[in-house]
Amino acid sequence: xxxxxxxxxxxxxxxxxxxxxxxxxxxxxxxxxxxxxxxxxxxxxxxxxxxxxxxxxxxxxxxxxxxxxxxxxxxxxxxxxxxxxxxxxxxxxxxxxxxxxxxxxxxxxxxxxxxxxxxxxxxxxxxxxxxxxxxxxxxxxxxxxxxxxxxxxxxxxxxxxxxxxxxxxxxxxxxxxxxxxxxxxxxxxxxxxxxxxxxxxxxxxxxxxxxxxxxxxxxxxxxxxxxxxxxxxxxxxxxxxxxxxxxxxxxxxxxxxxxxxxxxxxxxxxxxxxxxxxxxxxxxxxxxxxxxxxxxxxxxxxxxxxxxxxxxxxxxxxxxxxxxxxxxxxx
Amino acid sequence: xxxxxxxxxxxxxxxxxxxxxxxxxxxxxxxxxxxxxxxxxxxxxxxxxxxxxxxxxxxxxxxxxxxxxxxxxxxxxxxxxxxxxxxxxxxxxxxxxxxxxxxxxxxxxxxxxxxxxxxxxxxxxxxxxxxxxxxxxxxxxxxxxxxxxxxxxxxxxxxxxxxxxxxxxxxxxxxxxxxxxxxxxxxxxxxxxxxxxxxxxxxxxxxxxxxxxxxxxxxxxxxxxxxxxxxxxxxxxxxxxxxxxxxxxxxxxxxxxxxxxxxxxxxxxxxxxxxxxxxxxxxxxxxxxxxxxxxxxxxxxxxxxxxxxxxxxxxxxxxxxxxxxxxxxxxxxxxxxxxxxxxxxxxxxxxxxxxxxxxxxxxxxxxxxxxxxxxxxxxxxxxxxxxxxxxxxxxxxxxxxxxxxxxxxxxxxxxxxxxxxxxxxxxxxxxxxxxxxxxxxxxxxxxxxxxxxxxxxxxxxxxxxxxxxxxxxxxxxxxxxxxxxxxxxxxxxxxxxxxxxxxxxxxxxxxxxxxxxxxxxxxxxxxxxxxxxxxxxxxx
Numbered sequence: 013x014x015x016x017x018x019x020x021x022x023x024x025x026x027x028x029x030x031x032x033x034x035x036x037x038x039x040x041x042x043x044x045x046x047x048x049x050x051x052x053x054x055x056x057x058x059x060x061x062x063x064x065x066x067x068x069x070x071x072x073x074x075x076x077x078x079x080x081x082x083x084x085x086x087x088x089x090x091x092x093x094x095x096x097x098x099x100x101x102x103x104x105x106x107x108x109x110x111x112x113x114x115x116x117x118x119x120x121x122x123x124x125x126x127x128x129x130x131x132x133x134x135x136x137x138x139x140x141x142x143x144x145x146x147x148x149x150x151x152x153x154x155x156x157x158x159x160x161x162x163x164x165x166x167x168x169x170x171x172x173x174x175x176x177x178x179x180x181x182x183x184x185x186x187x188x189x190x191x192x193x194x195x196x197x198x199x200x201x202x203x204x205x206x207x208x209x210x211x212x213x214x215x216x217x218x219x220x221x222x223x224x225x226x227x228x229x230x231x232x233x234x235x236x237x238x239x240x241x242x243x244x245x246x247x248x249x250x251x252x253x254x255x256x257x258x259x260x261x262x263x264x265x266x267x268x269x270x271x272x273x274x275x276x277x278x279x280x281x282x283x284x285x286x287x288x289x290x291x292x293x294x295x296x297x298x299x300x301x302x303x304x305x306x307x308x309x310x311x312x313x314x315x316x317x318x319x320x321x322x323x324x325x326x327x328x329x330x331x332x333x334x335x336x337x338x339x340x341x342x343x
Numbered sequence: 344x345x346x347x348x349x350x351x352x353x354x355x356x357x358x359x360x361x362x363x364x365x366x367x368x369x370x371x372x373x374x375x376x377x378x379x380x381x382x383x384x385x386x387x388x389x390x391x392x393x394x395x396x397x398x399x400x401x402x403x404x405x406x407x408x409x410x411x412x413x414x415x416x417x418x419x420x421x422x423x424x425x426x427x428x429x430x431x432x433x434x435x436x437x438x439x440x441x442x443x444x445x446x447x448x449x450x451x452x453x454x455x456x457x458x459x460x461x462x463x464x465x466x467x468x469x470x471x472x473x474x475x476x477x478x479x480x481x482x483x484x485x486x487x488x489x490x491x492x493x494x495x496x497x498x499x500x501x502x503x504x505x506x507x508x509x510x511x512x513x514x515x516x517x518x519x520x521x522x523x524x525x526x527x528x529x530x531x532x533x534x535x536x537x538x539x540x541x542x543x544x545x546x547x548x549x550x551x552x553x554x555x556x557x558x559x560x561x562x563x564x565x566x567x568x569x570x571x572x573x574x575x576x577x578x579x580x581x582x583x584x585x586x587x588x589x590x591x592x593x594x595x596x597x598x599x600x601x602x603x604x605x606x607x608x609x610x611x612x613x614x615x616x617x618x619x620x621x622x623x624x625x626x627x628x629x630x631x632x633x634x635x636x637x638x639x640x641x642x643x644x645x646x647x648x649x650x651x652x653x654x655x656x657x658x659x660x661x662x663x664x665x666x667x668x669x670x671x672x673x674x675x676x677x678x679x680x681x682x683x684x685x686x687x688x689x690x691x692x693x694x695x696x697x698x699x700x701x702x703x704x705x706x707x708x709x710x711x712x713x714x715x716x717x718x719x720x721x722x723x724x725x726x727x728x729x730x731x732x733x734x735x736x737x738x739x740x741x742x743x744x745x746x747x748x749x750x751x752x753x754x755x756x757x758x759x760x761x762x763x764x765x766x767x768x769x770x771x772x773x774x775x776x777x778x779x780x781x782x783x784x785x786x787x788x789x790x791x792x793x794x795x796x797x798x799x800x801x802x803x804x805x806x807x808x809x810x811x812x813x814x815x816x817x818x819x820x821x822x823x824x825x826x827x828x829x830x831x832x833x834x835x836x837x838x839x840x841x842x843x844x845x846x847x848x849x850x851x852x853x854x855x856x857x858x859x860x861x862x863x864x865x866x867x868x869x870x871x872x873x874x875x876x877x878x879x880x881x882x883x
Contacts, residue, residue, distance in 0.1 A: 048761045066801055100398055101557060102541045112558060167589060174597040182597035183590055188560055188581045189388050286585040286594070288559035296395055296558070296586055299730070301760050 018329065025325060029318040033311070040310040041086060044303055045079050086307065095311070096304030100297065105308040109290065113275060113312060115185060116282070116289030119205065120274040123212035128267050130213070131220025132260075136251055138221075139228035150221060157218030166211045166284035173207060180207050183286040208285040212278060216270060223266050227259040234258070257331055264331070268324030272317030275309075381865070387881035388579045389864055391602040392591050396557050396584055401540040402522045403470065404478040408606045411518050413582060415873050416563055417546035418522035419570075421449055421467065421500075421515045423875070427628070428783040430512050434462060434523055434547070434570075435500075444507035444826040449500040454570035456525045456547050462570075464494035469526035471502070474534055479520025484787070484823075485511055507826045510784040518873045519782075523547060549575040549877035558584055569877065576866070576880035588732065595622070601864045601881075602874075605629070605856035609732045610668045616859045624859045630681040631780040632674060633667075633737070633852040634792070636766075638773050640809045643712045643721055650846040651696060652706035656748045657741065658698040659851060666737045671855035677842040678789055678835055679781050679853055684828055687836040690843045692850070704748045714749045722751035726765050727776040729756040734776050741776075767803040778854060779804060785835050786823035792848050793838075794819050810847030 070076045074085065089096060095105040138147040174182035186192070186200050231237065232255060240254045279291035286292075290309060297305040393409045402414025421435040435449040454462040476486030488508035493501040504511065515521045525545045529537055539545050544552055549571070550563035563580040583600055585591045588609050594600045595616075605627055617624040635653075637644045644650065659673045672680070676690040707713075712720045725741065727734045735756060742752040755772070757765070765771045782788035791797045794816050797805040815838055822834035860867055863882040867874055 048757070048764060101396065102398060103557075108557065115559075167593065170590075170593045170597070174599075175593065178597075182599050183585065183594045184583065184599070185559065188390055188562075188583060283587045284590055286559075286583070286587070286590050288556065288584070292558050292586060299395075299758065299760070 021325070021329075022322065025322050029322070033314045033318065036314045037087070037090075037307070037311060038083065041083050041307060042079070044306055045082070047301075086304075090311075095308045098297075098302055098305045100300040100302045101305070105304045108293070108305065109308045109312055112288065112290045112293045115287065116275055116278055116291065118185070118201070119208055119281070119287055119289060120212065120271075120278055122205070123209045124216060124267065124271060124274060126209070127213045127216030128220055128263070131217045132224050132256075132263060134217070134221045135224030135228050135259075136256065139225050139232060140247075140251070142229055147225075150225070154218040154221045154225075157214045158222070160214070162211055162215055163280040163284050165214065166208070166281055169207050169211060170284070182207075185287060208281050208287055211281050211284075219266055219270070220263060224259060224263045227262045228255055231255045231258040260331055261328060264324055264327050268320045268327070272313070272320035275313050275316050383576050383866060383878075383880040384883075385576045385880070386578050387883070388581060389577050389602065389879060389881055390581045390583055390600045391604065392583045392585050392594065392600045392607065393604065394584070394586050394588070394591070394607045396555075397561075399535075399540050400542065400544040400552065401474075401524065401534075401537075402517055403474045403482070403520045403524060404535060404540060406480045406520070408604070412604060412873065413561060414522060414544075415517040415548070416550050416580065416876055417544045417548045417552060418517060418524065419454070419548050420517040420519075420522045422512060423516050424513075424518075424783075424873070428513070430516075433516070434467075435515075438512075440512075445504045447502040447504075447511065449502070451498045451500065452570050453498075454547050455568055456528075456545050457551050457566065457568075458525070458528075458545050459568075460525060460527055461497070462523060462525075462547050463497040464500040465497070466523050466526045467500045468492040468494045469530060470524045471521065474524055474529065475520050478534060481518075481782070481787070482514060482520040484508075485514035485519075507824050508786075509823055509825065509828070509831050510782075510786050513784055514787070519787075550577075550580055553579070560584060571877055575877040577876070580876060595859065595861070598861070601861040602867070603859045605858045608857055608859055610670050610855065610857065611732060612859075613668055613670050613855075613857055621862050622859055623862055623864075624857055626670070627856045627858050628681060629780065629856045630679040630783065631778055631788075631854045631856065632679055632850050633854055634777050634779060635741070635849040635851060636775050636777055636792070636808050637847060637849075638770060638775075638808060639847050640770065641773050643710065644723070644773060646710050646712075647845050648706055648710040649712060650849070652703040652710070652748065653745065653750065654692065654696045654846060654849050655698070655706065656700055656703035656750070657744045657849075657851070659693070660698070662737065662740050663852060666733050666740055667852055667854070668733075670857065672853045674850040674853050676839045677793070677848070677850050678785055678839055679850075681853060682781060682783060682785065684832050685785050685822075685835045687839040689836075690839045692843065695843060700744075700747045707748060707750075718749055719751045720749040722753055723773040724755050725752045725774050725776070726755045726757070726762055726772040728759045728762045730759050731776075731778065737776055763803050766807050767805070768800055770800070770807070770809070772807075775807065777804070777807075785819070786831075790819040790823065793842060808847040810845065812841065812845065815841055815845075 067076070074082060077085070086096065095109070097103070098105050098108055101108055134150055138150040141147050170182045173180040181187070181204050185204050186197065192200050237250060237254060240250045245253075275290055278287070278289060279294060281287065282289045282291035283295060290312075293305065294309050297309070393412060395409050397409040397413040398407055399405050399410050400414060400417060402411050402418055405411065405414075419434050421433050422430050423433045425431040434452050434454055436452050438447060438449045440447055449467070451462065451464060451467070456462060471486070471489065471492055475482040476489065479486070485508055488504045488506060488511065490503045490505040493503070495501065508514075513519065525539070528539045528545050534540060542555070546566070547570070549566055549569050551566050552561065553564045554562040561582045565575055565578055569575065583594075585594065588607065591600070591603055591607060592609070592612050592615075595603055613624060616622045637650055639645050663669065663671070663673050673693060675692055676686060678686050680686045707720055714720045723745070725738055727738050729735055738752070738754050738756065742754060745752050755765075762775070766775045766777075779792060780788050791805050792808075793806060793810060795806070795811040795813070796816070798809060798811065799805055818834045818838040818841070822831045822838065825831040825834065865880050865882055866878045
């Protein structure tokens with residue numbers, strides 16, 4: 013019974029996702045084409061091209077068709093699993109985006125995981141001592157972390173740790189001067205990961221800590237906490253077993269929401285650290301008016317947001333019995 | 344045989360013996376410390392940076408900076424540029440030019456492509472006629488001058504021109520879309536879609552592509568069969584892709600990259616590197632000019648007197664010092680002073696149109712462009728690319744100076760593709776800031792700003808002003824076609840006098856093109872703008 017409820021709940025959510033993604037695709041397609049600028053001129057560059065050359069390329073990429081025909085062709089190809097061909101990169105969009113998405117995940121997954129754990133631990137330590145110096149300090153710090161422009165923080169980190177102290181690399185995902193394989197390569201990537209991951213983590217840890225602190229405070233004032241304390245449970249046990257699961261729901265929302273966006277959300281960090289991810293590809297594709305790549309990134313992001321939302325709902329269900337029984341969110 | 348550009352011809356015929364003798368003398372008399380520093384050594388990996396991946400790996404079908412930068416590592420051409428645009432031998436070890444300037448005979452080096460096939464005269468013929476002339480925007484004009492290409496034997500190429508073309512030899516360098524491609528790979532294929540164009544080059548240059556991780560880097564390894572014996576010195580060369588200019592600067596400071604090409608180096612960082620002994624900041628003197636192009640279709644910009652007033656109202660010294668960080672120089676004429684044989688010293692905007700707001704206002708009054716009740720005479724929509732680091736402050740400076748004479752500049756900054764469409768396809772602008780490379784020769788880079796034949800909505804970086812003057816057209820054509828440099832110069836001198844009066848486009852500033860390299864990178868500064876990577880070596 014419970015399993016079939018969950019399955020129905022999942023199906024309903026996924027059923028909604030399809031029209032949402034389709035609408036996103038059409039709106040994005042039209043927005044990209046309405047924005048002024050010509051990909052062919054961006055492609056040809058700074059010199060007068062031979063007569064007919066621009067028209068030839070325009071035809072080659074189907075850009076001489078009316079916008080609605082282009083949209084129809086795009087959706088038709090999409091139904092066949094083809095995301096199109098990148099003008100600027102001269103290769104199929106799907107492979108390009110998937111390769112770059114991997115690099116973004118290498119950066120964002122550990123950063124989000126670290127930010128979530130740190131944020132929760134900090135909130136659990138601060139909330140029971142609300143109003144204390146530690147708590148005020150944490151609130152102030154998370155405000156600072158949230159407000160720091162991430163590209164500025166990134167540059168400061170590079171100046172400090174790469175240029176002044178020569179401790180960590182300034183950019184990139186791996187060393188280019190000496191090429192490594194096997195474990196040394198993995199360690200090299202981790203070595204390059206530290207600074208950009210730190211920059212991303214600071215931002216997300218600030219968000220998670222603020223939300224988690226508020227929800228822990230809220231949970232602490234509930235009757236069941238009083239009951240648990242009255243039963244004589246230790247302070248630690250009350251916090252970890254009773255307060256935490258209840259306080260986690262808003263935190264899961266924040267993490268789930270940000271995970272969906274993390275695919276492109278790292279644009280600034282990827283730019284500052286020359287990390288070869290999706291955010292970097294996004295920026296260069298805007299400059300090149302590389303429509304198929306932009307469309308592909310929007311599609312991937314839309315799917316990621318939808319999946320992250322469904323996953324968030326599943327985590328709710330496992331955290332909160334009320335969600336399991338009614339399929340409704342309470343947070 | 345001597346014909347034009349005699350100094351170039353002399354170089355083509357030089358033997359390697361005097362050069363060797365020079366090296367021997369140097370070895371005998373140089374102090375040991377200098378020897379330790381300056382003897383090239385093999386090995387090592389150099390890392391250069393570009394702002395974007397190349398779109399193609401074929402330098403003959405594109406003019407994008409990353410495409411040519413990368414393509415000319417993979418391919419050689421018949422000739423290449425040395426310091427000050429001197430033509431040096433490339434795949435052609437020597438050449439003869441007929442006295443009428445119509446026949447060029449080239450003798451080829453024994454070289455091969457990376458698939459082992461030899462580079463022959465047939466490859467040259469195929470490249471110039473079937474690829475460069477058809478797909479190479481820079482080779483478009485020289486391509487039109489070619490009547491026929493003969494390949495009498497595998498090592499000899501004879502090019503017949505239908506009319507003399509002054510900068511023809513110059514047009515045969517790699518960066519002019521004339522790298523020699525393998526005919527056996529490209530023949531009877533779609534050149535733009537051929538894998539050798541898109542991903543798998545079959546080159547004859549000093550390095551071979553070994554890896555391409557898009558958005559991150561391209562790796563090249565030494566070509567073991569390279570035709571220049573003992574070269575290249577580097578074991579490998581990496582091009583790192585970094586779209587953000589501050590990130591590039593930081594990486595260079597951290598020692599993680601060794602070289603930033605001028606196109607990707609912000610002038611605002613020049614002082615930082617020029618004063619630091621760990622770096623060489625070098626003006627490559629590949630002349631390009633910062634221009635204000637007027638749309639002369641729109642009143643009152645159709646009046647030469649109004650355009651003269653707008654130039655007189657600008658303090659170019661302020662712009663040079665504050666917008667361009669004291670790099671490059673103030674422009675004096677429509678032809679860059681760094682092309683000394685073609686620049687007419689009698690034309691000097693600094694004297695003819697010295698900064699004088701009162702005089703500028705008077706000129707406008709005389710032209711009948713009087714201020715309205717609000718003090719504004721007319722407004723100018725100024726279109727510029729906000730992606731060029733200096734252009735926003737350039738536009739703001741212009742706005743301030745023009746305001747002083749009652750001309751309201753409305754700043755229309757936008758991204759590059761938007762500006763290109765507005766200016767070149769839609770003519771939807773009053774004035775625009777642009778940077779045009781001169782390509783070192785008025786026939787290649789400057790005539791396109793002014794001639795009637797380059798008014799063409801289907802292309803970019805041409806005559807967007809709409810200015811059309813048959814006399815100017817004729818002088819530029821004669822300047823291009825005359826058989827000697829002196830004859831060419833006479834026509835260019837005359838055209839500068841006319842343009843200094845008509846001013847359809849204001850040449851404001853002569854841009855410095857600054858490459859910055861780690862001081863450990865040696866032997867790099869041979870080329871004008873594009874590097875001779877085979878000569879480059881790393882100090883340990």
